[in-house]
Amino acid sequence: MSYDLDDTIAAVASAAGGGARGVVRVSGPQTATLLAQCFHPSELVARELQHITKPSRIHGAMQVSATGDGSTLRVPGFLLLWPGTHSYTRQPSAEFHTLGSAPLLAAVVETLGCHGIRVASPGEFTLRAFAAGRIDLTQAEGVLGVIDAQGREHLDAALDQVAGGLSRPLHQLREDLLSLLAELEAGLDFVEEDIEFISRESLKSRLAAARAVVAATQRQLGQRDQRNEAPRIVLSGAPNAGKSSLFNALLQRFGDGIGTDSIVSPKPGATRDYVVGRISLDGLDCELVDTAGVEEGEQLGVAKAAQETSGIQRRTADVRLICIETTEWRSHAEIDAEIVVLTKSDLRGETFAATPEITAGAIPCSSLTGAGLNLLAARIRDEIGRREGALAQFGAVAATSARCQGSLRRASESLSAAAVLVDGGSDELLAAEIRHCLDAVGEIVGAICADDVLDRVFGQFCIGK
Structure with a gap:
């Protein structure tokens, strides 16, 4: 891709979708001269735009084409103008602030294009900052x-x-x-x-x-050097420990509708492959993975392949949840996982779930009643935050x-x-x-x-x- 740094460029700089305010950003040597052809100040300005010498905020309106018949529409807003090199790109720059309507902002950019201001390529404003020596490549990233x-x-x-x-x-x-x-x-x-x-x-x-x-x-x-992907939360545990039911319950409460329900069966070993769904925990998108139950002893054929696949998923997990059926829980057990979930807690009643000395830090959950799911989601979010914080300190x-x-x-x-x-x-x-x-x-x-x-x-x- 070739980059012409002498062009004057424009693009919508505000977030996609509607909003109270939208921003169109402009940068290039001819910023003020070209904007003067379509932006009309609503107040007395001592100098024309191209002759302003210091950063200014100017109220006015952008004259944009409204329809194909040649009629125009005045779009009210204000212009922030940086006429010199004291801008992000070290070029004359401006921002037109108006209502955050996507069609309206697109019409503003189209109008600027009619006056010699081309649409910016992805990242071109930051590229110009890099080319001008304002930032280096690591800062751009x-x-x-x-x-x-x-x-x-x-x-x-x-x-x-x-x-x-x-x-x-x-x-x-x-x-x-x-x-x-x-x-x-x-x-x-x-x-x-x-x-x-x-x-x-x-x-x-x-x-x-x-x-x-x-x-x-x-x-x-x-x-x-981590994947720029959603954190992976992997469920593991013995066969028939309630992993798949918990997977489906979490997907139903926190899922985005993308993913497949896991097979639930009273017969152990119903899950042979891993199943992936997406959930959102307090705004953080995560991948939830259900795996085949961990079985002791030598396995053959399909069962062996299922165990190997489950092992890979556990080793690559960002957060590991081990599911233990409530009736099998022993608080002194040593567990190799970040979070222990006591499934089928409805079998033991509310008293069990509310007794910390019995649960010993594990989280009782019921896929049937939904009890404990919110607490589990909060614990997962905290664990991801702790882990990410340890990584992010390296900057x-x-x-x-x-x-x-x-x-x-x-x-x-x-x-x-x-x-x-x-x-x-x-x-x-x-x-x-x-x-x-x-x-x-x-x-x-x-x-x-x-x-x-x-x-x-x-x-x-x-x-x-």
């Missing part, structure tokens, strides 16, 4: 992380990345390596002179410091992790090779390894970036961002 955040923890991590929490040490690393390379190459230029621009000890210590930064960043990104969005792991590995390998060459290799080879590391770090922050990488990063954005 942080913007996408803010948009896609599914909870406070993800939002905090993305905001930290936008603020430079990930890229700041990498920019400092590049500066340090550039200085190191300059000193090393100065020595190469004066190799016949008895001048030492940098000592071997200094080389070792500075390369060790660089390796420490790369290793820390690898750990940081590794902790966030990098998943898209950055996926893109940067290869570059970090190359940077680490180059620094390791350089450390070996300090004692027993030529300075020309040492300088080459440092350049390879600089290239790899430059790929991460966007100092060196191919068009296909930009397409992948900014193509994930919605139009208007």
